[in-house]
Amino acid sequence: MDQDLQSVLLSAPLFSQLRPEQLDELVGPVDIKRYPRGTEIIRVGEPADAFLVVLSGAVKVYLLSPDGREHILHMVQSGGLVAEAAVFAQGTYPASTMATEDSTVAMVRRARVTDLLQRDPEVGLAMVAGLSRRLREFVSVIEDLSLRDVASRLARFILENSTDGRCRLPGTKTELAAQLGTVLEPLSRALRKLKERGTIDEQSGVIEVIDRDALEDLLLGT
């Protein structure tokens, strides 16, 4: 079930360009840890001295408001990276991370990455490209939160996460709501509205797009 650390890294945009010997250098002897579902892995504010590679299971990266509301920045599946960016801005983790399923996670310390970075310009280029992509995603999120209503955000989520008309929800609907910057109830209503209009269909966590154009209109129209 666990993925191979090296192959995970190779499939990550940030490190896909690395040659085998560079990979070895990057990885070296790493910590690999198991976290049961619900365990906090990273707490916001801790010194950011390692990034995470999810080898099995799944984790969420999230922010908490003072009164306990949660905004999920990413859901990271097995094979994904966490905090690759935080590691470069010396400082602290800007968000918390929790295992949403039983997970095994490898930690790669900052020094290993920066060493590599300093020696190989190719690596730098790849990382710059990867970070820029992430930045662009965040701009979309800001656009959603500031300028679009819940239904539109949902429409965008469906459009961006569906492959030929289908899209599996990542985790519970409560989690999806937290990803869209809202809570369960409004999300539930938005889903219902789309279903009633015949725009989508949804059962047991799988969304089927019926009227793609209607979804796109939602993004443009309001």
Place this chain on the structure above:
Amino acid sequence: MDQDLQSVLLSAPLFSQLRPEQLDELVGPVDIKRYPRGTEIIRVGEPADAFLVVLSGAVKVYLLSPDGREHILHMVQSGGLVAEAAVFAQGTYPASTMATEDSTVAMVRRARVTDLLQRDPEVGLAMVAGLSRRLREFVSVIEDLSLRDVASRLARFILENSTDGRCRLPGTKTELAAQLGTVLEPLSRALRKLKERGTIDEQSGVIEVIDRDALEDLLLGT
């Protein structure tokens, strides 16, 4: 009034590490253009093949909703850069840019940066750090929009932009509102509330922090 292109670049985090000959290489023969106040410089969606250096005046980087509301991502003063990140993620500009004052702007084409990046690992490291910092800022914005009310966002803005108890508003209050993900009226009320409580004082675009602790409480308490 115009700033020197080279010295602007040197003072930008992204390029501050460059040696003189690298700078020359980066800059080469650049376009320098003038834009009167109110002119659109970049339109969202255009191919992102250059980044901007503001030599005089000021510009705003912003998103527009279908119904015309505006969210300002950055206000960039003379000496600042625009779209440094967009240039690396090959693709299109994710936001628009407009001159908020009469401005002169230099354009640096993508090829010049990537060339340099490929040749010098130091540059990569600096850029990676710069992008990570930007990423972190965006996380804060997402946190604001998703989890905090207008008064709290204002408090955070004041805290982060004040040097020893003072903070000059960048542009009009309408613009500040658009930066905080709201509009003029709610911002005006939030300001009044803080003034009435004796937390801050404000006149002619300058905010004076009277009770710093109260501002910080706003961020934590709700």
Place this chain on the structure above:
DNA sequence: CGTTGCGTTGATCTCTATCAAAAAAGGTGG
């Protein structure tokens, strides 16, 4: 079967956007 977590639905309540109008604040030209 009870429990426990999740989801739906309905009824408020709060915050904030919008609308409207008046008051300041800035410039401009005389």
Place this chain on the structure above:
DNA sequence: CCACCTTTTTTGATAGAGATCAACGCAACG
């Protein structure tokens, strides 16, 4: 310095979106 015009800001009233609260249905599971 003043009258005039434009832009910005304040304030009030209203409306709308969404968060919260509460009740209930529904599964999975011990």
